[in-house]
Amino acid sequence: MLRELINANPIVHGKKERRRVQSTSTNFDEDIKDPEHPYSLEELNVVSEDLVEVDDKHNYVRVTFTPTVEHCSMATVIGLCLRVKLMRSLPSRYKIDIRLAPGSHSTEAAVNKQLNDKERVAAALENPNLAEMVDECLAPTFV
Structure with missing residues (x-):
């Protein structure tokens, strides 16, 4: 069954050359696919390097992302993908903070709360x- 897309015609941006964080095992060169489109979050300008803060001294990472539309029903899934990517990539000592860009989503506060609550994240990941x-x-490759 085909579901209707929230943003059927997203603007696709080119990929940028990205930095590598040498002090952690994180590989920021891997892409995360958008849940609805065959493009990466970078290509859709949902995530950009300048909105990724890494503080190795305090073991802290914050990613701020912007959905393609302010009523995006996939915002929580996108944030969950970002969190899981970082959880799998970083040593467990890092605190991960995933946030919607201020004013970018109609339910910003609720989504931010869900994405940064350990119990809610764990419950979401238990859902097959x-x-x-x-x-x-x-997935490492997608088309």
Whole structure:
């Protein structure tokens, strides 16, 4: 069954050359696929390097992202993908903070609360459908 897309015609941007964070094992060169489109979050300008803060001294990472539309029903899934990507890439000592860009989503506060609550994240990842969707978005290759 085909579901209707929230943003059927997103603007696609080119990929940029990205930095590598040498002091951690994180590889920021891997892409995360958008849950609805065959493009990466970078290509859709949902995530950009300048909105990724890494503080190695305090073991802290914050990613701020902007959905393609302010009523995006996939915002929580996108944030969950970002969190899981970082959880799999970084040493466990890092605190991960995932946020919507201020004013970028109609339910910004609720989404931010869900994405930064350990129990809610754990419960979401126990849902087989959500876990499969996250794994698909994080697959090393996609077309």
